[in-house]
Amino acid sequence: MKREHKDEMKQRGRNIALLVAYDGTNYHGFQRQNNAVAVQNVLEEKLAMLFGETIELAAAGRTDTGVHAFGQVVNFFTSGKIPTDRIVYAANSLLPDDITVKEAWEADANFSARHSAKAKTYLYKIQRGKFRDPFLRNYAWHVKENLNLELMRDGLKLLEGVHDFSSFRAAGGAPMSPVREIYEANLTEACDIVKISFYGNGFLYHMVRNMVGTLVTLGAGRMSLTRFNEIFEAKDRTKASPTAPACGLYLVKVEYNGVKFS
Numbered sequence: 634m635k636r637e638h639k640d641e642m643k644q645r646g647r648n649i650a651l652l653v654a655y656d657g658t659n660y661h662g663f664q665r666q667n668n669a670v671a672v673q674n675v676l677e678e679k680l681a682m683l684f685g686e687t688i689e690l691a692a693a694g695r696t697d698t699g700v701h702a703f704g705q706v707v708n709f710f711t712s713g714k715i716p717t718d719r720i721v722y723a724a725n726s727l728l729p730d731d732i733t734v735k736e737a738w739e740a741d742a743n744f745s746a747r748h749s750a751k752a753k754t755y756l757y758k759i760q761r762g763k764f765r766d767p768f769l770r771n772y773a774w775h776v777k778e779n780l781n782l783e784l785m786r787d788g789l790k791l792l793e794g795v796h797d798f799s800s801f802r803a804a805g806g807a808p809m810s811p812v813r814e815i816y817e818a819n820l821t822e823a824c825d826i827v828k829i830s831f832y833g834n835g836f837l838y839h840m841v842r843n844m845v846g847t848l849v850t851l852g853a854g855r856m857s858l859t860r861f862n863e864i865f866e867a868k869d870r871t872k873a874s875p876t877a878p879a880c881g882l883y884l885v886k887v888e889y890n891g892v893k894f895s
Contacts, residue, residue: 648744649720650708652736652894657701658771658880659731664695672696672732676707679727683720684713693746693887694753697839699879701772704735704754704886704894706746736894744889752816752834752888755841758881759827759849773826774845774881780852782820782827788851788861789818789829792844799868801847803839803876811837811868830885843870845877 653676661669665677673690680688693706715723720737728734743749758773760766765775792815799811815833822828829848831841847864850856856864856874864872886894 647711647713648708648740648742649711649717650706650738650740650744650746650892651720651724651734653705653707654703654733654735655701655705656731656771657696657699660698662696662698662700663692663702663705672705675729675732679724680709682727683723684711684715686712691746693750694884696882696884697879699771700882700884702884705884706750706887706889708740708744708746738892746887749889750835750887751890752832753836753884754830754832754886755836756883756885757829757831757841757845757877758883759829759845761822761825761827769826771880774849774878776849776853778849778853780827780849781854782822782852784858785829785848785852786820787858788848789820791858791862791865792818792831796865797868798837798840798844800865800870800873801840801843802837802870803843804870809837813837813840839876842877842879842882843873845881847874849877850874 655672657672660672663672665671665673673692677688677690688709688711690707690709696702696705717737717739721734724734760769760773760775761780763777769775795812795814797811798813802811813833813835815831817832818830820827820829829845831844847861851858851861
């Protein structure tokens with residue numbers, strides 16, 4: 634939400650927050666676009682119909698084209714009187730099948746889905762095997778190579794803690810501190826689906842996908858653990874592997890002080 638609009642919007646009196654899930658396959662990311670359809674475009678259009686006024690959303694994360702979310706959080710200001718327990722059902726009656734409002738609550742006037750966030754969890758899915766599963770093509774990265782999962786777990790442990798993640802930030806991204814803390818990074822496997830989760834206080838643009846791309850290079854035997862650590866310590870994006878595809882990435886959860894999701 635633009636700063637010049639925020640004060641005007643706050644005059645409406647109610648700050649409504651929503652927990653939203655979506656399949657990002659058919660959208661050009663979350664953030665509103667002028668010449669393409671993004672999740673924000675659809676949400677704002679349907680919420681405007683519901684509340685009878687222009688809606689401008691702030692979001693916890695600006696997921697890219699093809700990225701999915703189980704737990705995106707948004708907030709907006711409104712003068713509308715619809716009770717929060719009815720917003721979920723009313724909004725879902727208007728939304729397409731690939732976007733769902735899961736919860737709604739009335740937040741404090743100073744709550745911001747983006748700026749009030751204390752931690753986030755992302756999940757990345759990899760499909761292993763000789764052939765691509767056509768039913769997973771939009772929801773996981775197909776990797777044909779055999780992956781050494783234990784070596785990838787060793788790489789994940791190196792990423793935990795407070796570090797400068799410059800080697801895994803997008804080139805040309807917005808200027809901000811590259812220092813982040815990853816509280817926990819795990820890898821599990823079931824039925825040839827590898828799941829890599831990252832829980833931290835914040836993530837740089839493309840950071841998760843860049844880390845996964847380099848972890849796959851490590852697991853495929855095309856890089857040693859020593860080299861992986863050298864790349865991490867180099868703080869140089871050009872030394873890391875290509876960015877992993879968007880389709881395997883999910884925003885799972887956003888945490889806030891005093892907010893508990895059902």
